[in-house]
Amino acid sequence: MIWIWLLSSVVVGLGLLYWLIIIGEGSYFGRGVVRWIYSRGASIYDRVRSNVTIHDEVHLGGPLRVALMAMPYAATLDVGTGTGRVPLLLAQETWFHGAIHGLDLTAAMLAQAQIKAQHAKVTERIQWHEGSGDNLQRWPDQSFGVVTCLEALEYFPRPRRAIAEMWRVLQPEGTLIISTWTPRHARWLPGKAWTAQQLQQLLQSFGCCDCEIRPWQADAYELVIAVKP
Ligand SMILES: C[S@@+](CC[C@H](N)C(=O)[O-])C[C@H]1O[C@@H](n2cnc3c(N)ncnc32)[C@H](O)[C@@H]1O
Numbered sequence: 001m002i003w004i005w006l007l008s009s010v011v012v013g014l015g016l017l018y019w020l021i022i023i024g025e026g027s028y029f030g031r032g033v034v035r036w037i038y039s040r041g042a043s044i045y046d047r048v049r050s051n052v053t054i055h056d057e058v059h060l061g062g063p064l065r066v067a068l069m070a071m072p073y074a075a076t077l078d079v080g081t082g083t084g085r086v087p088l089l090l091a092q093e094t095w096f097h098g099a100i101h102g103l104d105l106t107a108a109m110l111a112q113a114q115i116k117a118q119h120a121k122v123t124e125r126i127q128w129h130e131g132s133g134d135n136l137q138r139w140p141d142q143s144f145g146v147v148t149c150l151e152a153l154e155y156f157p158r159p160r161r162a163i164a165e166m167w168r169v170l171q172p173e174g175t176l177i178i179s180t181w182t183p184r185h186a187r188w189l190p191g192k193a194w195t196a197q198q199l200q201q202l203l204q205s206f207g208c209c210d211c212e213i214r215p216w217q218a219d220a221y222e223l224v225i226a227v228k229p
Pocket residue numbers: 031034035038079080081082083084085103104105106109131132133134149150151152155156157
């Protein structure tokens with residue numbers, strides 16, 4: 001009997017760890033643990049994600065082109081940039097001439113991004129910043145034509161403040177692009193993962209009246225695309 005009890009405890013314990021570390025990426029324990037997990041995983045991050053990011057040219061390039069075509073000299077900011085997914089995509093677009101900024105909490109992720117920028121020979125086009133997405137004070141209001149935040153908001157300690165900050169640094173007619181977990185997946189991170197509808201409501205309370213939700217990356221994510229009036 002004791003063996004059954006012990007075995008069940010181990011299974012439950014491992015399940016809990018999987019949920020907290022792999023699904024929640026340490027976010028319930030705060031910024032320090034999130035940074036620690038991403039520091040450990042930075043060197044393999046791109047390999048693990050390659051089956052998804054292989055479609056970026058279409059699924060990410062499309063919305064970015066629509067957002068920036070009319071303002072090819074606008075500055076852009078990617079919050080929670082990781083290994084530089086958005087900045088590197090933009091830096092290789094020949095029609096885009098604006099300044100490109102990527103911000104992330106984890107220095108090791110930014111180091112990977114810098115290596116990739118060197119290989120792609122676009123180092124001088126991108127500025128990397130270490131910091132938290134809920135504090136964008138280094139930039140004045142209305143600094144960017146596009147602000148993106150992909151697959152990162154759910155790990156921020158103060159997501160509402162981060163969204164308010166992203167909205168603040170966006171210029172009028174600029175576009176905010178944020179990914180959210182679909183409602184089916186968001187159930188797994190209660191109090192952390194925002195659904196697209198919740199995000200849309202918050203943006204509407206900021207005065208946004210042009211906010212589109214579209215499916216993104218299989219059935220796991222949705223993209224919220226909001227234009228600032
Ligand atoms: C799943 S990765 C996504 C990276 C990139 N946006 C992409 O789509 O490949 C999440 C990133 O968010 C970053 N992150 C987590 N909390 C953060 C915070 N408070 N501020 C800024 N970045 C944060 C992590 O360091 C990690 O690089």
